[in-house]
Amino acid sequence: MHYKFRLQKLLDMRQEKEDEKKRELMKAMSHKQQIENKIKQFEESYDEYRQIPLEKSIVEKKITQRYLNSLTTLIEENKKELKKHEKITEEKRIELVSAQVERKTVEILKEKDYERAVKEAALKEQNQIDEFALYGYVRRER
Template sequence: MSGAYKFRLQKLLDIRQDFEDKSKLEFKEAQREKNMVEKELNSLKENYSAHRNIDAYESIIQQKIKQNYLNALNYSIDKNTIVLEDKGKILEQKREKLKLCQVEKKTVEILKEKQKISFLKEQNLIEQKSNDEFALFAFIRNNTRIHGNK
């Protein structure tokens, strides 16, 4: 064979691989942020559930403090719900970007594979032609020896 296969668009493939890797990191970071907000929201909801009952035997000041605390929790829950929705939207955007990067990279990889297969077929054909020529020369040489000796 005349040499190893060299893909002319290897730099493009490397660039697309880098884009995909960066996109994966961004996606993981967005997913981590969303999970943190979700965990915080669940914690706030648990706190709200644990303290939502205001007992009548408590003093008015304690009831008022508890009510203010519950209002603050409720406000935080509403705020975190909005943040969670935003993080969900960002995560979806990152997921779509990652899919696009994967498709773009896969397109170039498929092109590389097809060109490599074509290259190998061409190399095999060249090798087969050389082998056929060697066999033909050997046949002619052996045939002239046999017929030349008679």
């Protein structure tokens, strides 16, 4: 039996769309991870310089304090950016799930159509067998 799904092009397009959404999600997750890593580095650097030794000069203390203030600002900005990218990542995840549902819908149609085609082929084959049996019976009865 040769089976060809009439909506194969649609299924292929839906699969491509799903693959694209997967790539977009992975890209968004990667960017989010980069931001998290930056925040971690800034926080580690902040913790390293947070304790200003008393033996430092006033100029060194001021420089260190300005650096700490700069790190605090960077941490806050990156946390805002992280929240924005968490939202983007969640949107990409929702888009992927939607694309998966669309693809799965067409796959289910394909499976049902294939089952129908198999049943139809089996019925044709059974009808042919019945006809051959009938011809054989008619020949013997003559």
